[in-house]
Amino acid sequence: MMKRTMLALTGALSLVATCALADVKSEIVTAATHADLAAKAATIDAVHMHLHHAVNCLVGPSGKGFDAKQINPCAHNGNGAIPDTADAAKKAKLQAAADKAESGIAATNLATAQKAATDTAAMLKTDE
Template sequence: MKKSMLLSFAAAALLVPAAALASAQSEIVTAATHAGFAAAGKDLATVHMHLHHTLNCLVGPSGMGFDAKELDPCAHAGSGAIPDAKSAAAKTALQAAAAEARTGIAETDLAKAQKDAADTQAMLKKAE
């Protein structure tokens, strides 16, 4: 009995990191998808909206730049790709993508905002 309980706890412990890793991965994929939507946006409002979705997925509800007035397509996936990332290198890459998304959100020129969105998507594709 003790042995089977011990094995159950060990198995559960192994699943937790995998679940956290899976949530970060799904958040990155979703963020990249919305960055792509932003890059294809036909007007500045659409580009900004999808970049907000991207940023919300990356930083999570407690992160810098999270906008509760905008959709969080990763709301049920985890705490945000950056907080859920396990390695320092992954966090650094995702923080750079978040900074690029913030640049696009602040941009008032459509073509430049679309480029920022495309650059954000490319950065996230590398992080997948």
């Protein structure tokens, strides 16, 4: 019984330590920066690339939409802004931004993808 209690306590402490090390604000700022870069990109491929970077920062390596073939500029900041955020309302806003970025990734028209990137950046800047 004592061994189980110690194991549970150790697990809980390591979870707290992981959350404490996460830099959610930095993850959000980096995602917003990449959404801005996407909005200003001159080609559809560049828009998609920067939106992938934004999504990777938001959802983290274990999240829906994470693309391991793309750079994760937030790799050393935590596990993604959404999983690192404890506040449910903030998680919902960040997920909405990730969904908007995904719509830009799915777009084949440059102006449509850039508009989604602009919207994503604006959504994230309200959460900085």
